[in-house]
Amino acid sequence: MTLRSMFHYGAIASLVALILLSLAWELVLAPLRPGGSFLALKAVVLLLPLMGILKGRVYTYQWSSMFILAFFAEGVMRGWSDSGLSQKLAWAEIALTTLFFACVVLWVRNERIVRARAAR
Incomplete structure (x- = not known):
């Protein structure tokens, strides 16, 4: 398995x-509320880059690197302010x-390195 495929997977x-x-x-x-909350819709937003990541589209990789920072920030805020299981899940979100x-x-x-070598 190459480094490129390891990073892709x-x-x-x-x-x-x-x-x-x-x-x-x-x-x-x-x-947040018993029975679930509308915050579950944030998972739908995470579906936006999924197809491009699966297909290895460079543009999707580029914009998703900035897109994911919103979820990192949410994890930091909830890891800092929540307690119990929610705090642990926030730390898992930060790790992912x-x-x-x-x-x-x-x-x-x-x-970029692979494409530069192929262009020679």
Whole structure:
């Protein structure tokens, strides 16, 4: 397995895990209101970059690296202000967004190197 494919699969895995975490968090594990909350809709927003990430589109990788920072900020705020299980889930969100960001940045960097070598 090449570095490029490791970063690609890491980005996919962390994004899918973040979608599942968001749904579980807001619907079952620690919702703001009993029975779930509308914050579960944030998982729908995470679906926006999924197809481009799956297909390895450079443009999607580039904009999603900035897009994911909103979820990182949410995780930091809820990790700081919440308590109990919700706080632990916020730390998991921070870890997954950090992993996604690192994989995306490293994949784009590696992709540029591969394309530069192919152009020679």
